[in-house]
Amino acid sequence: MSGVRVLVGTRKGAFIMESDGTRKSWKIGGPYFAGWEIYHVKGSPVDPNRIYVSQTSGWFGQQIQRSDDGGKTFEPVGNQFVYDGVPGTHQWYDGTPHPWEFARVWHLEPSLTEIDTVYAGVEDAALFKSTDGGGSWSEVSGLRKHGSGPHWQPGAGGMCLHTIVQDSANPQRIFVAISAAGAFRTDDGGTSWQPINRGLKSAQIPEEEAEVGHCVHRIAQHPSRPQTLFMQKHWDVMRTDDGGDNWREISGNLPTDFGFPIDIHAHEPNTIYVVPIKSDSEHFPIDGKLQVWRSRTGGDEWEALTNGLPQENCYVNVLRDAMAVDNLDSCGIYFGTTGGQVYASSDAGDSWTAIAEHLPAVLSVEVQTLP
Protein backbone atom coordinates (compact mmCIF):
# COMPACT_ATOMS: atom_id res chain seq x y z
CA MET A 1 0.00 0.00 0.00
CA SER A 2 1.25 3.49 -0.72
CA GLY A 3 2.02 5.87 2.08
CA VAL A 4 2.35 9.51 2.96
CA ARG A 5 5.20 11.40 4.59
CA VAL A 6 4.49 14.89 5.97
CA LEU A 7 7.52 17.13 6.38
CA VAL A 8 6.98 19.85 8.96
CA GLY A 9 9.27 22.79 9.68
CA THR A 10 8.75 24.65 12.96
CA ARG A 11 10.30 27.44 15.00
CA LYS A 12 12.19 24.86 17.08
CA GLY A 13 12.94 21.92 14.84
CA ALA A 14 11.63 19.63 12.11
CA PHE A 15 9.16 16.77 12.41
CA ILE A 16 8.43 13.96 9.99
CA MET A 17 5.05 12.24 10.15
CA GLU A 18 4.31 9.03 8.34
CA SER A 19 1.19 7.03 7.62
CA ASP A 20 0.09 4.32 5.26
CA GLY A 21 -2.36 5.17 2.51
CA THR A 22 -5.35 5.07 4.81
CA ARG A 23 -3.99 8.15 6.61
CA LYS A 24 -5.72 7.09 9.82
CA SER A 25 -2.71 6.47 12.06
CA TRP A 26 0.38 8.65 12.14
CA LYS A 27 3.85 8.14 13.53
CA ILE A 28 5.61 11.38 14.44
CA GLY A 29 9.39 11.55 14.26
CA GLY A 30 11.49 14.38 15.65
CA PRO A 31 12.31 16.95 16.65
CA TYR A 32 15.16 16.99 14.16
CA PHE A 33 17.62 19.88 14.51
CA ALA A 34 15.97 20.76 17.81
CA GLY A 35 16.16 24.38 18.77
CA TRP A 36 16.77 25.66 15.25
CA GLU A 37 14.24 27.41 13.07
CA ILE A 38 13.32 25.10 10.23
CA TYR A 39 11.89 27.29 7.52
CA HIS A 40 11.34 24.52 4.99
CA VAL A 41 11.68 20.78 4.46
CA LYS A 42 11.06 19.42 0.99
CA GLY A 43 11.57 16.14 -0.82
CA SER A 44 12.72 15.62 -4.37
CA PRO A 45 10.07 14.69 -6.93
CA VAL A 46 12.75 12.56 -8.61
CA ASP A 47 13.62 10.47 -5.55
CA PRO A 48 11.53 10.70 -2.37
CA ASN A 49 14.52 9.60 -0.30
CA ARG A 50 16.24 12.90 -1.13
CA ILE A 51 15.05 15.54 1.33
CA TYR A 52 16.42 19.05 1.86
CA VAL A 53 16.09 21.11 5.03
CA SER A 54 16.62 24.82 5.60
CA GLN A 55 17.94 25.09 9.16
CA THR A 56 18.56 28.59 10.45
CA SER A 57 19.38 30.43 13.64
CA GLY A 58 19.87 34.02 14.67
CA TRP A 59 22.96 32.87 16.54
CA PHE A 60 24.60 30.44 14.14
CA GLY A 61 23.32 31.41 10.70
CA GLN A 62 22.21 29.16 7.88
CA GLN A 63 22.64 25.44 7.39
CA ILE A 64 21.29 23.23 4.64
CA GLN A 65 20.80 19.60 5.57
CA ARG A 66 20.27 16.77 3.11
CA SER A 67 18.93 13.27 3.58
CA ASP A 68 19.37 10.49 1.03
CA ASP A 69 17.44 7.90 3.00
CA GLY A 70 14.02 9.44 3.45
CA GLY A 71 14.85 11.38 6.59
CA LYS A 72 16.50 8.63 8.62
CA THR A 73 19.80 10.50 8.56
CA PHE A 74 20.87 13.99 7.50
CA GLU A 75 24.20 15.54 6.59
CA PRO A 76 25.00 19.24 6.37
CA VAL A 77 25.80 20.41 2.84
CA GLY A 78 26.74 23.82 1.49
CA ASN A 79 25.70 26.90 3.42
CA GLN A 80 27.41 29.70 1.52
CA PHE A 81 24.96 31.97 -0.26
CA VAL A 82 26.97 34.76 -1.83
CA TYR A 83 25.26 37.31 -4.04
CA ASP A 84 26.66 37.62 -7.52
CA GLY A 85 28.91 40.65 -7.96
CA VAL A 86 28.37 43.84 -5.97
CA PRO A 87 24.97 43.28 -4.38
CA GLY A 88 23.87 46.93 -4.43
CA THR A 89 20.82 48.15 -2.54
CA HIS A 90 17.08 47.68 -2.28
CA GLN A 91 14.56 49.88 -0.48
CA TRP A 92 14.43 49.73 3.29
CA TYR A 93 11.17 50.07 5.25
CA ASP A 94 11.56 53.84 5.33
CA GLY A 95 12.25 54.07 1.60
CA THR A 96 15.98 54.61 1.91
CA PRO A 97 18.50 52.42 0.06
CA HIS A 98 19.65 49.39 2.06
CA PRO A 99 22.45 46.97 1.16
CA TRP A 100 21.47 43.48 0.12
CA GLU A 101 22.31 41.14 3.03
CA PHE A 102 21.77 37.40 3.19
CA ALA A 103 19.67 36.37 6.20
CA ARG A 104 18.24 32.89 5.63
CA VAL A 105 16.76 30.41 3.19
CA TRP A 106 12.97 30.52 3.23
CA HIS A 107 12.19 27.91 0.61
CA LEU A 108 13.89 24.98 -1.10
CA GLU A 109 12.54 23.66 -4.38
CA PRO A 110 14.14 20.48 -5.73
CA SER A 111 14.15 20.10 -9.52
CA LEU A 112 11.30 18.21 -11.16
CA THR A 113 13.77 16.21 -13.27
CA GLU A 114 17.37 16.43 -12.01
CA ILE A 115 18.15 14.72 -8.72
CA ASP A 116 21.05 16.99 -7.78
CA THR A 117 19.48 20.29 -8.83
CA VAL A 118 17.68 22.35 -6.23
CA TYR A 119 16.65 26.00 -5.98
CA ALA A 120 16.68 28.14 -2.85
CA GLY A 121 14.65 31.28 -2.23
CA VAL A 122 16.39 33.52 0.27
CA GLU A 123 16.11 36.72 2.33
CA ASP A 124 17.18 39.34 1.22
CA ALA A 125 15.30 38.27 -1.84
CA ALA A 126 17.25 36.30 -4.39
CA LEU A 127 17.14 32.93 -6.10
CA PHE A 128 20.03 30.49 -5.76
CA LYS A 129 20.63 27.19 -7.55
CA SER A 130 22.72 24.14 -6.73
CA THR A 131 23.49 21.40 -9.24
CA ASP A 132 25.46 19.24 -6.82
CA GLY A 133 22.82 18.31 -4.28
CA GLY A 134 23.22 21.45 -2.21
CA GLY A 135 26.99 21.28 -1.92
CA SER A 136 27.52 24.65 -3.56
CA TRP A 137 25.16 27.48 -4.48
CA SER A 138 25.21 30.10 -7.22
CA GLU A 139 22.87 33.03 -7.50
CA VAL A 140 20.44 33.10 -10.43
CA SER A 141 21.27 36.76 -10.59
CA GLY A 142 19.23 37.72 -13.63
CA LEU A 143 16.24 38.00 -11.28
CA ARG A 144 17.76 40.50 -8.86
CA LYS A 145 19.46 42.40 -11.66
CA HIS A 146 16.63 42.60 -14.17
CA GLY A 147 16.03 46.24 -13.28
CA SER A 148 13.40 46.59 -10.58
CA GLY A 149 15.53 45.17 -7.75
CA PRO A 150 16.57 48.54 -6.29
CA HIS A 151 12.85 49.32 -5.82
CA TRP A 152 11.95 46.15 -3.91
CA GLN A 153 10.96 46.64 -0.28
CA PRO A 154 10.66 44.17 2.60
CA GLY A 155 7.33 43.03 3.96
CA ALA A 156 6.78 42.69 7.70
CA GLY A 157 8.54 39.33 7.68
CA GLY A 158 11.56 40.56 5.76
CA MET A 159 12.30 40.79 2.06
CA CYS A 160 12.07 37.14 1.18
CA LEU A 161 11.80 35.04 -1.94
CA HIS A 162 9.37 32.48 -0.56
CA THR A 163 7.75 30.78 -3.54
CA ILE A 164 9.36 28.91 -6.44
CA VAL A 165 7.15 27.22 -9.03
CA GLN A 166 8.80 25.21 -11.78
CA ASP A 167 6.52 25.06 -14.80
CA SER A 168 5.36 21.50 -15.32
CA ALA A 169 5.27 21.80 -19.12
CA ASN A 170 8.19 24.09 -19.91
CA PRO A 171 11.49 23.42 -18.12
CA GLN A 172 12.73 26.88 -19.10
CA ARG A 173 9.91 28.61 -17.24
CA ILE A 174 10.06 29.33 -13.52
CA PHE A 175 7.81 31.54 -11.41
CA VAL A 176 8.89 33.11 -8.13
CA ALA A 177 7.19 35.37 -5.60
CA ILE A 178 8.79 37.93 -3.31
CA SER A 179 7.38 39.86 -0.37
CA ALA A 180 6.92 42.71 -0.99
CA ALA A 181 7.97 42.95 -4.62
CA GLY A 182 5.53 40.66 -6.42
CA ALA A 183 5.64 37.76 -8.86
CA PHE A 184 8.31 37.25 -11.52
CA ARG A 185 8.81 34.81 -14.39
CA THR A 186 11.67 33.55 -16.49
CA ASP A 187 11.15 31.82 -19.83
CA ASP A 188 14.80 31.04 -20.49
CA GLY A 189 15.81 28.99 -17.50
CA GLY A 190 16.70 31.92 -15.29
CA THR A 191 18.82 34.15 -17.51
CA SER A 192 16.23 36.88 -17.89
CA TRP A 193 13.20 37.74 -15.76
CA GLN A 194 10.17 39.98 -15.91
CA PRO A 195 7.66 41.15 -13.30
CA ILE A 196 4.23 39.56 -13.85
CA ASN A 197 1.97 41.69 -11.68
CA ARG A 198 -0.49 43.19 -14.16
CA GLY A 199 -3.94 43.15 -12.59
CA LEU A 200 -2.74 43.22 -9.00
CA LYS A 201 -4.01 46.17 -6.98
CA SER A 202 -2.49 47.02 -3.61
CA ALA A 203 -3.88 49.98 -1.73
CA GLN A 204 -0.88 49.91 0.60
CA ILE A 205 1.53 51.24 -2.05
CA PRO A 206 1.53 54.70 -3.62
CA GLU A 207 0.68 53.47 -7.10
CA GLU A 208 -1.90 50.72 -6.61
CA GLU A 209 -1.15 48.98 -9.90
CA ALA A 210 2.61 49.45 -9.91
CA GLU A 211 4.80 47.00 -11.81
CA VAL A 212 6.46 45.90 -8.54
CA GLY A 213 5.82 46.43 -4.85
CA HIS A 214 2.97 43.97 -4.29
CA CYS A 215 3.02 41.69 -1.27
CA VAL A 216 2.37 38.35 -2.93
CA HIS A 217 2.05 35.67 -0.26
CA ARG A 218 1.88 32.53 -2.37
CA ILE A 219 1.29 31.25 -5.88
CA ALA A 220 0.35 27.74 -6.98
CA GLN A 221 0.12 25.91 -10.30
CA HIS A 222 -1.49 22.59 -11.16
CA PRO A 223 0.77 20.46 -13.38
CA SER A 224 -2.04 19.65 -15.80
CA ARG A 225 -2.80 23.31 -16.53
CA PRO A 226 0.43 25.28 -16.52
CA GLN A 227 -1.00 28.54 -17.89
CA THR A 228 -3.25 28.90 -14.87
CA LEU A 229 -1.84 30.04 -11.54
CA PHE A 230 -3.59 30.99 -8.35
CA MET A 231 -2.29 33.62 -5.93
CA GLN A 232 -2.95 34.56 -2.36
CA LYS A 233 -1.89 38.16 -2.10
CA HIS A 234 -1.64 40.14 1.16
CA TRP A 235 -5.22 41.07 0.40
CA ASP A 236 -7.03 39.47 -2.59
CA VAL A 237 -7.05 36.00 -4.07
CA MET A 238 -6.07 36.16 -7.72
CA ARG A 239 -5.94 33.99 -10.84
CA THR A 240 -4.14 34.10 -14.17
CA ASP A 241 -4.87 31.97 -17.24
CA ASP A 242 -2.04 33.27 -19.39
CA GLY A 243 1.01 32.33 -17.37
CA GLY A 244 0.99 35.47 -15.28
CA ASP A 245 0.63 38.10 -18.00
CA ASN A 246 -2.72 39.17 -16.55
CA TRP A 247 -4.35 38.52 -13.19
CA ARG A 248 -7.95 38.88 -12.08
CA GLU A 249 -9.46 38.77 -8.61
CA ILE A 250 -11.38 35.65 -7.62
CA SER A 251 -12.01 36.43 -3.93
CA GLY A 252 -15.78 36.16 -4.50
CA ASN A 253 -17.68 35.35 -1.31
CA LEU A 254 -14.66 34.75 0.94
CA PRO A 255 -15.29 36.26 4.39
CA THR A 256 -11.91 37.99 4.11
CA ASP A 257 -9.51 37.77 1.23
CA PHE A 258 -6.44 38.17 3.43
CA GLY A 259 -4.38 35.04 4.00
CA PHE A 260 -1.12 33.31 3.36
CA PRO A 261 -1.24 29.84 1.74
CA ILE A 262 -3.09 28.72 -1.37
CA ASP A 263 -3.00 25.23 -2.82
CA ILE A 264 -4.68 23.10 -5.48
CA HIS A 265 -6.36 19.68 -5.35
CA ALA A 266 -4.04 17.04 -6.81
CA HIS A 267 -6.58 15.75 -9.34
CA GLU A 268 -8.96 18.68 -9.83
CA PRO A 269 -7.11 21.72 -11.19
CA ASN A 270 -10.13 23.94 -10.55
CA THR A 271 -10.39 23.05 -6.86
CA ILE A 272 -8.38 25.41 -4.68
CA TYR A 273 -7.93 26.01 -0.98
CA VAL A 274 -7.19 29.09 1.14
CA VAL A 275 -7.29 29.90 4.86
CA PRO A 276 -8.95 33.31 5.34
CA ILE A 277 -7.31 35.39 8.04
CA LYS A 278 -8.97 38.42 9.58
CA SER A 279 -6.63 41.18 8.55
CA ASP A 280 -3.10 42.28 8.03
CA SER A 281 -2.66 43.06 11.73
CA GLU A 282 -4.98 40.57 13.44
CA HIS A 283 -3.34 37.45 12.08
CA PHE A 284 -5.96 34.96 13.21
CA PRO A 285 -9.23 33.48 11.91
CA ILE A 286 -12.41 35.54 12.05
CA ASP A 287 -14.35 35.09 15.32
CA GLY A 288 -11.87 32.46 16.50
CA LYS A 289 -13.18 29.91 13.95
CA LEU A 290 -10.50 28.11 11.98
CA GLN A 291 -11.82 27.49 8.48
CA VAL A 292 -10.35 26.34 5.23
CA TRP A 293 -12.29 27.68 2.28
CA ARG A 294 -12.55 25.65 -0.92
CA SER A 295 -13.57 26.69 -4.40
CA ARG A 296 -14.46 23.98 -6.89
CA THR A 297 -14.91 26.54 -9.65
CA GLY A 298 -11.41 27.95 -9.82
CA GLY A 299 -12.36 30.88 -7.63
CA ASP A 300 -15.24 33.36 -7.14
CA GLU A 301 -17.49 30.78 -5.44
CA TRP A 302 -16.20 29.45 -2.13
CA GLU A 303 -17.42 27.17 0.65
CA ALA A 304 -16.25 26.94 4.27
CA LEU A 305 -14.73 23.65 5.43
CA THR A 306 -15.11 23.34 9.18
CA ASN A 307 -15.69 19.67 10.06
CA GLY A 308 -13.03 18.76 12.60
CA LEU A 309 -11.54 22.23 12.86
CA PRO A 310 -11.89 24.33 16.04
CA GLN A 311 -14.87 26.68 15.75
CA GLU A 312 -14.33 28.71 18.88
CA ASN A 313 -11.43 30.39 20.66
CA CYS A 314 -8.92 29.63 17.90
CA TYR A 315 -6.46 32.44 17.28
CA VAL A 316 -3.68 30.84 15.28
CA ASN A 317 -2.31 31.71 11.87
CA VAL A 318 -1.42 29.49 8.92
CA LEU A 319 1.74 30.67 7.21
CA ARG A 320 2.41 30.76 3.48
CA ASP A 321 4.45 27.57 3.19
CA ALA A 322 2.31 25.60 5.65
CA MET A 323 -0.20 23.91 3.32
CA ALA A 324 0.31 20.97 0.97
CA VAL A 325 -1.58 18.17 -0.76
CA ASP A 326 -0.88 14.50 -1.39
CA ASN A 327 -1.50 12.62 -4.64
CA LEU A 328 -3.58 9.70 -3.37
CA ASP A 329 -6.85 8.95 -5.15
CA SER A 330 -8.82 10.74 -2.50
CA CYS A 331 -6.68 13.86 -2.30
CA GLY A 332 -5.26 14.65 1.12
CA ILE A 333 -4.89 18.26 2.29
CA TYR A 334 -2.56 19.24 5.14
CA PHE A 335 -1.80 22.45 6.95
CA GLY A 336 0.05 23.58 10.05
CA THR A 337 -0.65 26.44 12.42
CA THR A 338 1.35 28.86 14.48
CA GLY A 339 -0.23 27.13 17.49
CA GLY A 340 1.59 23.92 16.66
CA GLN A 341 -1.26 21.90 15.21
CA VAL A 342 -1.02 19.97 11.97
CA TYR A 343 -4.41 19.19 10.46
CA ALA A 344 -5.01 16.60 7.76
CA SER A 345 -7.96 15.79 5.58
CA SER A 346 -8.08 12.56 3.59
CA ASP A 347 -11.28 13.55 1.77
CA ALA A 348 -10.28 16.72 -0.05
CA GLY A 349 -11.17 18.95 2.88
CA ASP A 350 -14.62 17.64 3.82
CA SER A 351 -13.36 16.56 7.25
CA TRP A 352 -10.22 17.25 9.25
CA THR A 353 -8.20 15.58 11.98
CA ALA A 354 -5.33 16.98 14.03
CA ILE A 355 -2.40 14.65 13.43
CA ALA A 356 -0.19 16.73 15.76
CA GLU A 357 -1.42 19.21 18.34
CA HIS A 358 1.42 20.53 20.41
CA LEU A 359 4.37 21.27 18.13
CA PRO A 360 6.27 24.55 18.08
CA ALA A 361 4.83 27.13 15.71
CA VAL A 362 4.63 25.56 12.26
CA LEU A 363 6.48 27.39 9.49
CA SER A 364 6.08 24.90 6.64
CA VAL A 365 4.31 21.72 5.65
CA GLU A 366 5.17 19.57 2.65
CA VAL A 367 3.86 16.16 1.68
CA GLN A 368 5.42 13.23 -0.11
CA THR A 369 3.21 10.52 -1.57
CA LEU A 370 5.25 7.35 -1.32
CA PRO A 371 4.98 4.34 -3.64
Added chain:
Amino acid sequence: MIRVVLPAHLKTLAKVDGEVRVNVDGSVTQSAVLDALEAQFPQLRGTMRDAITKKRRAFIRFFACGRDLSHEAIDAPLPQAVTDGSEPYLVVGAMAGG
Protein backbone atom coordinates in the same frame (compact mmCIF):
# COMPACT_ATOMS: atom_id res chain seq x y z
CA MET B 1 46.64 21.06 21.39
CA ILE B 2 44.18 23.88 21.91
CA ARG B 3 41.06 23.02 23.88
CA VAL B 4 37.83 24.53 22.52
CA VAL B 5 34.40 24.47 24.15
CA LEU B 6 31.54 24.82 21.70
CA PRO B 7 27.92 25.75 22.47
CA ALA B 8 25.49 22.83 22.46
CA HIS B 9 24.05 23.47 18.99
CA LEU B 10 27.49 23.58 17.40
CA LYS B 11 28.51 20.38 19.20
CA THR B 12 25.49 18.72 17.66
CA LEU B 13 26.34 20.12 14.25
CA ALA B 14 29.95 18.96 14.56
CA LYS B 15 28.80 15.62 16.00
CA VAL B 16 31.07 15.84 19.03
CA ASP B 17 30.63 15.50 22.76
CA GLY B 18 32.56 17.57 25.26
CA GLU B 19 35.57 19.65 24.38
CA VAL B 20 37.18 19.75 20.97
CA ARG B 21 40.96 19.76 20.53
CA VAL B 22 42.58 21.41 17.54
CA ASN B 23 46.15 21.74 16.35
CA VAL B 24 47.39 25.21 15.53
CA ASP B 25 50.62 25.70 13.65
CA GLY B 26 52.47 28.89 14.46
CA SER B 27 51.12 31.73 16.54
CA VAL B 28 48.03 30.81 18.56
CA THR B 29 45.53 33.55 17.83
CA GLN B 30 41.75 33.61 17.76
CA SER B 31 41.89 33.65 13.99
CA ALA B 32 44.22 30.63 13.90
CA VAL B 33 42.08 28.66 16.35
CA LEU B 34 38.91 29.36 14.39
CA ASP B 35 40.66 28.47 11.13
CA ALA B 36 41.76 25.16 12.61
CA LEU B 37 38.31 24.50 14.03
CA GLU B 38 36.62 25.12 10.68
CA ALA B 39 39.19 22.99 8.87
CA GLN B 40 38.52 20.09 11.22
CA PHE B 41 34.74 20.60 11.14
CA PRO B 42 33.77 22.18 7.80
CA GLN B 43 30.10 22.24 8.82
CA LEU B 44 30.98 24.96 11.33
CA ARG B 45 31.97 27.40 8.60
CA GLY B 46 29.68 30.39 8.76
CA THR B 47 28.28 29.51 12.18
CA MET B 48 30.68 31.55 14.32
CA ARG B 49 31.85 34.15 11.84
CA ASP B 50 30.95 35.12 8.31
CA ALA B 51 32.49 32.63 5.90
CA ILE B 52 33.72 35.36 3.56
CA THR B 53 34.43 38.44 5.66
CA LYS B 54 35.40 36.48 8.81
CA LYS B 55 33.41 38.99 10.87
CA ARG B 56 32.15 37.53 14.15
CA ARG B 57 28.44 36.76 14.10
CA ALA B 58 26.48 39.20 16.24
CA PHE B 59 25.31 36.69 18.87
CA ILE B 60 28.59 34.79 19.18
CA ARG B 61 31.16 35.64 21.86
CA PHE B 62 34.65 34.31 22.50
CA PHE B 63 35.87 33.88 26.10
CA ALA B 64 39.06 32.55 27.68
CA CYS B 65 40.63 32.73 31.13
CA GLY B 66 37.65 34.63 32.52
CA ARG B 67 37.90 37.34 29.88
CA ASP B 68 35.66 38.32 26.98
CA LEU B 69 37.95 38.34 23.94
CA SER B 70 35.18 39.12 21.45
CA HIS B 71 36.45 42.62 20.78
CA GLU B 72 40.16 41.82 20.98
CA ALA B 73 42.26 41.87 17.83
CA ILE B 74 41.60 38.62 15.99
CA ASP B 75 45.32 38.17 15.25
CA ALA B 76 46.55 38.94 18.78
CA PRO B 77 48.16 36.01 20.62
CA LEU B 78 45.81 34.17 22.97
CA PRO B 79 46.73 33.86 26.67
CA GLN B 80 49.49 31.38 27.47
CA ALA B 81 47.04 29.23 29.41
CA VAL B 82 45.06 28.63 26.20
CA THR B 83 48.22 28.01 24.21
CA ASP B 84 49.50 25.39 26.66
CA GLY B 85 46.09 23.74 26.98
CA SER B 86 45.52 24.46 30.66
CA GLU B 87 42.49 26.65 29.84
CA PRO B 88 39.94 26.22 27.04
CA TYR B 89 38.90 28.74 24.42
CA LEU B 90 35.15 29.16 24.72
CA VAL B 91 32.75 29.83 21.83
CA VAL B 92 29.59 31.12 23.44
CA GLY B 93 26.10 31.72 22.08
CA ALA B 94 24.98 35.00 23.63
CA MET B 95 21.99 34.94 25.95
CA ALA B 96 19.53 36.76 23.73
CA GLY B 97 16.00 36.26 22.64
CA GLY B 98 14.69 34.62 25.80
